[in-house]
Amino acid sequence: MGLSRRQLRLLMVSGFSLFLMYIMYSSKGDNPSSLSDSRESANSIISANPNAKIDEAINNKISKLYQQEQAEKAAEEKAAVDAAAGIKVTEEIDAIEEDFDPVKELMQIRALAPMIVFSKSYCPYSKRLKKLLTEHYEITPSFFPVELDKHKHGKLLQEHLAKISGRATVPNVLIGTSNESKGGCDDFLNLHESGKLATMLNEWGNKKLSVKRLETPSNV
Missing domain, CATH: 3.40.30.10 (Glutaredoxin)
Incomplete structure (x- = not known):
């Protein structure tokens, strides 16, 4: 059974979040050359407030996806209303023509x-x-x-x-x-x-x- 549209979007958001966290924290380095470099890296990370940036990026992504979903939902609802209206008009025309007697x-x-x-x-x-x-x-x-x-x-x-x-x-x-x-x-x-x-x-x-x-x- 395939994933729904909402599940796919949540998966995309999760992947995007993990990617941002990797980018933000990879700047620390696995083998700092000196204590001063470590302190500078730590100070840089703390001053950058990576958690806040990640949260903001995630919220922006979620907001865009939500807006897109709402727009698609509105378009689907409008298409359904238009289709129903067209069917109704066709049925009314058919009913009128059925009542018409060309001989009379x-x-x-x-x-x-x-x-x-x-x-x-x-x-x-x-x-x-x-x-x-x-x-x-x-x-x-x-x-x-x-x-x-x-x-x-x-x-x-x-x-x-x-x-x-x-x-x-x-x-x-x-x-x-x-x-x-x-x-x-x-x-x-x-x-x-x-x-x-x-x-x-x-x-x-x-x-x-x-x-x-x-x-x-x-x-x-």
Whole structure:
């Protein structure tokens, strides 16, 4: 069984003490050449007060080791607290996600408008599609955009959309009661350029959506 950290430190202090005592007392010499040398050595040792110096050195060493031990203990306690906090946050997130029902959420979103554009606020293709629909078409009722990057459960909702609509990317447009994706930015741009987008939107809306193309120059 190995020595504990405290036992190792005590062993170090003991060894350090013995080393200092050896250094302090070895200066006496085993064979003094004269009585005067012996007296001078004795006086030197007495005046140096070796016991006090050894005690001071030992106390300083013990103090440094204690401070180091306290610092390491505080760091270990902080790491344990941080780990516990991280576990708690993860558990709370998991609990929230377990309560989220993407099927129910999608049904509630679809009830808001016949045409839903699932988008992300930073996505350039999403921005381009929303600009196309807004500036070149009169859609009644207006399409409803859902910014997945700002939705509380956007990641889970997008995963569910990928399964039921066949499209995992954004923008992703759902119209009417069908769960099939009507396309992304490029699909809508192609229909727009061919002059068929308004017709297709009305057909997909099944009389629940009224779409007219505005007579404006196309610069999309």
